[in-house]
Amino acid sequence: MCARKSHNAMAPNHIWSSSMHMAQNVADRKDNFVKTWRPPAGQFSSQWRQNNMWSMSTMQSDLQQRLAYEFDRPSGSEKLLPGRTFIHAHEKKFDDMHDKPTTPAGMNHIIRDRYANGHTQHSSLDPTYAYTLYHREGPNQSLHDHSHQHHGENDHLSARKGVTPDPCSSVSTTFKLDSHHPSILKDDSSALPAGLPSNFSSANGPKDHIRIGPTQQQQQMASSSLQKQFYSHSVIDNDFQAQLRNGRPRMDAKARSQLLPRYWPRITDQELQHLSGDSNSVITPLFEKMLSASDAGRIGRLVLPKKCAEAYFPAISQAEGLPLKVQDATGKEWVFQFRFWPNNNSRMYVLEGVTPCIQSMQLQAGDTVTFSRIDPEGKLVMGFRKATNLSAEQDQPTKPANVVPPPPEANSKVSAADSGPSAAVPRPIKVNTEIKISSPVEQATASKIDKGALAQKEGPGTSSSSPGPVKRKATSVGPKIKRFRMDNEESMELKITWEEAQELLRPPPKAPSIVIVDGHEFEEYEEPPILGRRTYFVTDQSGENHQWAQCEDCSKWRKLPVDALLPSKWTCADNKWDPERSSCDSAQEINTEELTEMIPIKPGAAKKSKGTDNIDVSDGLDTLANLAILGEGESLPSQPTTRHPRHRPGCSCIVCIQPPSGKGPKHKQTCTCNVCMTVRRRFRTLMMRREKRQQSEKDVGASRRKEVGQSSEPVPQAGSDAPPTNTTSSPPKTDTNSEGPDDMAVDNKRTSSPIKNQIDLNSQPEREDEHSPKSDATRLRDNPT
């Protein structure tokens, strides 16, 4: 900490600062760099990177000094230190913090082998290889591959670090789109500290490039053999290609340890190709950031993640920072002011003046900007990725590896044709075009941007790469924005509460897998639950339970077994239980009047409008609600399908088979396991609520009867209020639908506690005051359509 603070006064970017140490002292840097610093056209980034990079070797002692404190910090520890000691630490950290499950032997061996052989057989790699394969090389790796400074005996280490590079570097993944590098070497040599061979970089850097495209120029180089040697192994294995396609984080485990996942660059190979434009470029994804409202706002300040800024941008010692030339996705160059503000003994890095650029890209809050470096030019490239669909984005924070960007083909606007050196990062066009602005933040931002953003500052590239203003999609915005989205979109779309959903969902047709936790079986469905069609459960005079469902086409009502689970779209043709009435031509079994006495059919609802998804869903929810309530009601006490809303008849999971009493195949009454305790607790809660509710309803009903003069209520559907319903048609406790004697026993036991079957360990009792299954069902019953 103290060390850090002390450095704080200098340059936040240790890497850079180190380079500054070498090239010029920090004080000088302030004057020379900050004020007069102008990145050489097209070279600025490489310039500093090279300096930095090469300074590393000479600055090792200095770095190691820093390491003392940096190393304690997961994010900073490995950034810079090429030393062996640190590598060990890296390894340890790597093993400890990441990929433990998937990196059995660690990457180091692999890398060593790779390095030793000049190329690597990826087949030997463990699953994490896909992450760690990325490689950095080239002259501009200062930030990313400090191991390059060490060769000779450290070659090994360097190679290893190539895979598990320092934190800073780790984030950067160099993709060798095409190896060529006279320029690299040239640049390198120009930037090399004295004594370093001109081909140092190529000789020392781990060359796990991802090479996409044919090699063109490496043969021309004096060091081409070396490069080829390294590049040769860069042929991407299938897995890795898949990874590229999937847009996994372009970083190894080390990198992941350095930056928060949300900053992990997740650029697809297509994006990289577009970014690189010219296939001879090596793209090094650095980091990405989802634009916040303020980032995308008119303030024009893009807050940079501190670690990213310190890792990949030049070190700045003065708050005013320095101008940073960044190429946008269209190839236009922008000059931002990279600076920082003191903030709580730390720094807050920002890029100022980004508004025009962001506007030109038509970016909004929730969109993601990516920072990459193109070598050998060393240009900083700011790509972008419009927010994609919600689900995909939601994966990002926690499951970055699985983000699957749309295929490049979809990016009609960022086709290969227009992919100049600055081609835009391809964006998921399809998704983009389909999703609308929905979050308030996004809308606000969008509106802001729309006002002035459309003035395209650049050429065709921009327009081609920029989505139309209409293109707005759900996005993974920050937590807060996400919250907005949830509140304003999803909730609206759902139109039901989660409690309702919970009670109404049916298990997917695909059989679940059984997961045993603590000796208890739990069903685990791979597919989402489904919604069924609304039906009404009744018990006829003979005490037989059945349900009524309305045909989607003819609106006739059909009697079905109680355990029938109907799809949301159900027609007479689907009536497999009653062949005589499996056609819309068949007459209804009983007339509607009779039916209305049993079920609360609204007069006008007989012919409900079809084709309305909402209604269908609602129907399905009603049905599920009925089922759910039946599970807790006495009317259909032993209906196996109601044991658990999400479970099918015959389900033998702990929830379904385990009555709170403890009777069951697995648990005794006195069982005090968590499951049983939870079940009991929940049961008690539900029972209390139910009794309370019954009482209040009784009172209300009594008073109502007095007022209305004992107007007879229609027979409540079975799915409605469980207790009253049960009284109307309380069937024998025997369950005609039960799967077996055991189930029967269980069910019979449950009948004494109607709600038992409803027990769901996943629900939140505390929230059921407002939305108990029963109340939900009651609501549905009262308002069936």
Next chain:
DNA sequence: GCTTCGCATGGAA
């Protein structure tokens, strides 16, 4: 009064 700048604040990680 508006915009920009610089810092402070506070929620979240």
Next chain:
DNA sequence: GTTCCATGCGAAG
């Protein structure tokens, strides 16, 4: 408890 960072807010222009 610390750090990060999104955003607020006052001062200055």
